[in-house]
Amino acid sequence: MKIERKIMLSNIVNIFLIMLISWFAIENLDLMLTKLRFVEILDDLNVSLLDMRLSEKNYFLYGNRDALSVLESQVARVKDKIAPVEGDIVKATGKETLLNLERYLDDYGRTAEDIDMKGLRDSQSEEALRARGRRLKEFSEEMTRMERAKVNEMVSRSKRILIILLLSVLAFALIVSRAVSRKVLAPIKQIEKLARSISRGNFSKIESLDGKALPKDEFGPVIEAINSMSEELKNRQDAIIQSRKLASMGILCAGVAHELNNPLNNISMISQTYQDLYTKLAPEQRIEFMREIEAETDRIKEIVKNLLDFSRPKELDLKVAGINSIVEKSLKLLQNTLNISDVDVTVDLRTGLPPVRVDSNQIQQVLVNAVTNSVQALSRGGRIIVSTGQPDEDTVQVNVTDTGKGIPPEFLPHIFDPFFSTREEGGTGLGLWISYGIIKNHGGDIRVESEVGKGTSFTVVLPVFKQDSK
Numbered sequence: 001m002k003i004e005r006k007i008m009l010s011n012i013v014n015i016f017l018i019m020l021i022s023w024f025a026i027e028n029l030d031l032m033l034t035k036l037r038f039v040e041i042l043d044d045l046n047v048s049l050l051d052m053r054l055s056e057k058n059y060f061l062y063g064n065r066d067a068l069s070v071l072e073s074q075v076a077r078v079k080d081k082i083a084p085v086e087g088d089i090v091k092a093t094g095k096e097t098l099l100n101l102e103r104y105l106d107d108y109g110r111t112a113e114d115i116d117m118k119g120l121r122d123s124q125s126e127e128a129l130r131a132r133g134r135r136l137k138e139f140s141e142e143m144t145r146m147e148r149a150k151v152n153e154m155v156s157r158s159k160r161i162l163i164i165l166l167l168s169v170l171a172f173a174l175i176v177s178r179a180v181s182r183k184v185l186a187p188i189k190q191i192e193k194l195a196r197s198i199s200r201g202n203f204s205k206i207e208s209l210d211g212k213a214l215p216k217d218e219f220g221p222v223i224e225a226i227n228s229m230s231e232e233l234k235n236r237q238d239a240i241i242q243s244r245k246l247a248s249m250g251i252l253c254a255g256v257a258h259e260l261n262n263p264l265n266n267i268s269m270i271s272q273t274y275q276d277l278y279t280k281l282a283p284e285q286r287i288e289f290m291r292e293i294e295a296e297t298d299r300i301k302e303i304v305k306n307l308l309d310f311s312r313p314k315e316l317d318l319k320v321a322g323i324n325s326i327v328e329k330s331l332k333l334l335q336n337t338l339n340i341s342d343v344d345v346t347v348d349l350r351t352g353l354p355p356v357r358v359d360s361n362q363i364q365q366v367l368v369n370a371v372t373n374s375v376q377a378l379s380r381g382g383r384i385i386v387s388t389g390q391p392d393e394d395t396v397q398v399n400v401t402d403t404g405k406g407i408p409p410e411f412l413p414h415i416f417d418p419f420f421s422t423r424e425e426g427g428t429g430l431g432l433w434i435s436y437g438i439i440k441n442h443g444g445d446i447r448v449e450s451e452v453g454k455g456t457s458f459t460v461v462l463p464v465f466k467q468d469s470k
Contacts, residue, residue, distance in 0.1 A: 010176040014169065021165045028158045032151060034092045039151065041085060042144040045101075048078045049137050052108070056133050060126065068116040075109035097143065104136040194226060260303060263296040270296070316359045316441060320465050323388055323396050324349040326360050330367040331386065337372070342380045348387040353396050357465040358442055366435040366446070370400040370458045373431070377404030377456065394464055395444075401457040407450040415448050 052074045058067035082089070082101070089098045111129045115122065274281075274289045281289070327349060331338075338345055374384050385401045407415065416436040439446040443463050450456040 010173075013176075014173060017165070017169045017172065021162065021169065024165070025158070025162060028154065031091075032154055032158075034088050036151060037085065037088050037092070039144060039147045041082065041089065042140055042147065044081065045078060045140050046137075046144065048074055049133075049140055053133055053137065056112075056129065060130075065116060068112045071112045072109055072116070075105055075112070079105055079109075093143070093147065100139065101143075104132070104139055108132045108136050191226060194230065260300055263299045266296045267293050316362070318357050318359055320355050320357050321360050323353055323356050323398060323462065324351075326358070326363050327367060327386060327388060327398060329360075330364045330371065333364065333368055334371055334375075337375060341375050341378070343375055343378055344381070344383045346383065346385045348385065350387070350389050353388060353390055354464045356396060356462045358462060359438075362438045363442070363460075363462075366438050366460060367398065367400070369431045369435050370460070373458075374400055374402035374404065374456065377406075378402055379404075390464075391461070395461050396464060397462070398460045399457055400460075401455060403455040406452040406454055406456055407448070408452055409450075412448065412450060416446075 052071050055067040055071040055074065058064050059071075079102070082098075082105075086098055089101075108129075111125065111132050115125045115129060118125070270289055270292050274286070278286070327347075331345070331347065371384065371386065378384070383403045385399070387399045387401075388396065389399070390396050416432050436446055439460060439462070445461040447459050447461075448456060449459070
């Protein structure tokens with residue numbers, strides 16, 4: 001069922017329950033008002049009864065026959081008052097109560113009329129008048145007491161029922177809203193999870209929700225569209241990766257050709273010169289020519305070694321260590337270089353950093369390379385800041401910041417490419433390329449920020465070692 005229909009159905013049920021409560025409240029309120037009106041009638045009757053009994057006593061005490069006429073007229077007035085509200089009395093207490101009340105009034109008035117018509121005082125008739133007056137009074141008082149008690153009971157019962165109904169509506173609304181929320185939130189969480197996964201380069205799909213088939217509601221087409229998007233992104237990423245591989249292969253081949261061409265040319269020139277001048281060279285000179293060829297050969301071997309180190313990384317010798325101690329050891333290795341270059345080095349190592357699980361020698365290689373690059377970018381009197389920190393609970397980082405000439409923005413995207421170097425002389429352009437591979441093998445990240453004329457900052461980020469990590 002569509003979510004929209006479920007919401008509409010729940011709203012219809014809620015509206016029905018609210019209307020039921022309203023109807024119950026109106027009906028009970030109307031009945032209570034009717035009973036209150038009947039109680040008012042009984043109160044008026046009780047007042048009139050007092051007047052009737054007073055007229056009755058006047059007759060018995062003083063023999064005043066006019067008191068009987070007054071009593072008859074009072075009974076008639078009460079009956080006139082009851083006539084317009086007979087419907088309310090029947091609704092409040094039932095028809096039998098109305099008939100009893102009318103009968104008691106008629107008996108009382110008829111007895112008074114009979115005595116008045118006889119003109120003589122008759123003890124039996126007088127006793128009947130007293131009895132019927134007393135019976136009417138007792139009936140009126142009993143009805144008043146009972147109706148007041150019923151009104152109070154009705155108010156209490158209505159209050160309880162209304163509270164129960166309101167709580168039921170509230171509970172139903174909460175259950176429905178929770179069910180609808182879960183129905184809505186579950187796909188949203190899955191979509192959010194997939195979006196985060198896609199942002200990390202993992203182009204998975206939503207196959208099911210909590211082991212169930214994809215919903216047929218409004219989220220079904222959305223999830224299918226996102227799955228389709230994820231698949232399309234994966235295809236495009238594969239194409240981009242392939243094109244980047246081809247581009248990197250071209251850069252690598254060009255770099256290797258360039259780097260190997262120089263020593264090979266030197267070897268060729270030295271060997272030709274050696275052949276041309278062989279008969280004229282002294283033994284010491286011949287040995288010197290061979291040493292130059294050996295030096296150029298070593299240069300080629302170093303280039304090939306660096307390539308192999310990156311393409312086939314050494315197996316990591318992972319051990320738990322403190323990042324601060326690795327930084328300190330790296331700086332000790334460079335102490336002589338730093339002294340000769342006349343560079344001011346500031347070290348700011350944050351205390352209390354969690355340990356890392358790394359190959360310390362390889363991380364030292366990365367840091368030595370970063371600091372060496374900073375030294376080479378500085379003139380005398382420059383400054384290097386080496387600091388450590390913890391950007392979040394899962395990682396620690398090392399920053400190497402210098403006040404050198406900086407790297408032009410157009411060079412920054414290629415800073416970790418093989419054989420790319422910003423130096424005009426020296427260097428193979430493989431140092432940062434190899435450093436990048438080392439950090440990635442450790443599950444970390446390395447990045448660079450630079451501004452021409454102000455300096456460059458290299459940041460190495462490594463994951464924190466946790467006891468439950470495998």
